[in-house]
Amino acid sequence: ILNVEQSPQSLHVQEGDSTNFTCSFPSSNFYALHWYRWETAKSPEALFVMTLNGDEKKKGRISATLNTKEGYSYLYIKGSQPEDSATYLCAFATGANNLFFGTGTRLTVIP
Amino acid sequence: GAVVSQHPSRVICKSGTSVKIECRSLDFQATTMFWYRQFPKQSLMLMATSNEGSKATYEQGVEKDKFLINHASLTLSTLTVTSAHPEDSSFYICSSWGGGVTDTQYFGPGTRLTVL
Numbered sequence: 001i002l003n004v005e006q007s008p009q010s011l012h013v014q015e016g017d018s019t020n021f022t023c024s025f026p027s028s029n030f031y032a033l034h035w036y037r038w039e040t041a042k043s044p045e046a047l048f049v050m051t052l053n054g055d056e057k058k059k060g061r062i063s064a065t066l067n068t069k070e071g072y073s074y075l076y077i078k079g080s081q082p083e084d085s086a087t088y089l090c091a092f093a094t095g096a097n098n099l100f101f102g103t104g105t106r107l108t109v110i111p
Numbered sequence: 112g113a114v115v116s117q118h119p120s121r122v123i124c125k126s127g128t129s130v131k132i133e134c135r136s137l138d139f140q141a142t143t144m145f146w147y148r149q150f151p152k153q154s155l156m157l158m159a160t161s162n163e164g165s166k167a168t169y170e171q172g173v174e175k176d177k178f179l180i181n182h183a184s185l186t187l188s189t190l191t192v193t194s195a196h197p198e199d200s201s202f203y204i205c206s207s208w209g210g211g212v213t214d215t216q217y218f219g220p221g222t223r224l225t226v227l
Contacts, residue, residue, distance in 0.1 A: 004154070034215055043115060044204075046215040089155070097143065097208055099216065101154040 002026055004092045006102035013080050014110050020076040021105040023090030027071035032093040035064055035075055038104070039086045047075075047088075080109045113139050115207050117219030124195055125227055131191045132222045134205030140185035141207035145216060146178075149202040158203075161188040195226040 005024045013019045025033065032051045036044040048057040053068040061078045077084055087106045091099040114137040124130050134144060142163045147155040159180050160168045167180035177199075179191040192199055204221035208214065 036218075041120075041220065043220045044218040046217065049215050091155075096214075097145070097160065097216070099157070101156075103152065103154045 002092060002094070002100040004090065004100050004102040006088075006090055006105050008105060009103070010106040010108070012108045012110055015080060015082060017080050018076065018078045019080055019107065020074050021088065021107075023073045023075070023092075023102055025071050025073075025090075025092035025100075027069060029094045030068045030092075031095050031098070033066055033068075033073050034091040034093060034099065035073070036089040036091070037062075037086045038089055044089060075105075077107070080107075082109045082111050085109045113137075113207065113217040115205065115217050115219040117205055117222055119222060120220060121223045121225075123225045123227065126196055127194055129191055129193045130195055130224060131189055132203055132205075132224075134188045134190070134207075134219050136186045136207040136217075139207075141188075142185060143208045144182060144188040145206045145208070146180060146188075146190050147204050147206070149204065155204065158190075192224065195224070197226045200224055200226045 007022050034049050035047040037047050038044040048064050050066040055066040057064050063076045066073045085108050087104040089104045091101045093099050116135045118133045144161040146158045149155050157170050158173045161180045161182040163182045163185050169175045182188040202221050206216040206218045208216050
């Protein structure tokens with residue numbers, strides 16, 4: 001079992017604040033890094049698939065960076081909104097379908 | 112992204128009974144589907160890989176005779192928890208794979224199983 005760690009476990013931010021959290025993963029056998037957004041009672045929604053060291057991806061107010069050499073990825077949310085409240089999961093892939101998930105960061109945005 | 116449905120969303124059963132969970136890929140054909148489970152405060156853990164028309168591949172420590180997987184069509188995979196016991200109570204979630212090299216897995220909403 002590979003160790004994929006996400007921090008913090010949870011956080012609360014005020015509406016309008018920007019925030020970021022971390023996914024740490026092994027620096028060997030890297031294939032891809034996936035980010036998902038998971039709202040309660042819904043399906044996890046794919047945000048990004050990142051494959052190259054130095055990758056930066058953006059989707060609206062959410063962006064992510066990737067450092068495969070040191071084994072971490074950051075997810076940033078600019079100007080948080082209440083609808084951003086969700087659990088954000090990262091998954092380290094050693095192959096196209098070998099995903100190892102972190103336990104997630106639970107974000108609550110306070111109006 | 113692709114849409115995956117899962118049914119039921121919640122099930123409570125008595126110890127010793129069997130429970131079937133369905134996972135459907137609604138808008139594309141999935142040759143490969145996955146079954147995960149998540150215990151409280153833990154991460155999603157892969158149980159098995161389900162391949163259409165062939166036997167599932169189980170992860171180490173997952174009993175294939177207890178967790179029966181059937182992937183009879185390109186849009187449907189089922190997981191049957193046979194003779195369920197309280198320790199099988201967990202959150203079970205399926206996903207399907209788009210198939211591309213940089214494609215992601217598309218998840219269903221999950222099934223909460225409680226065995227009394």
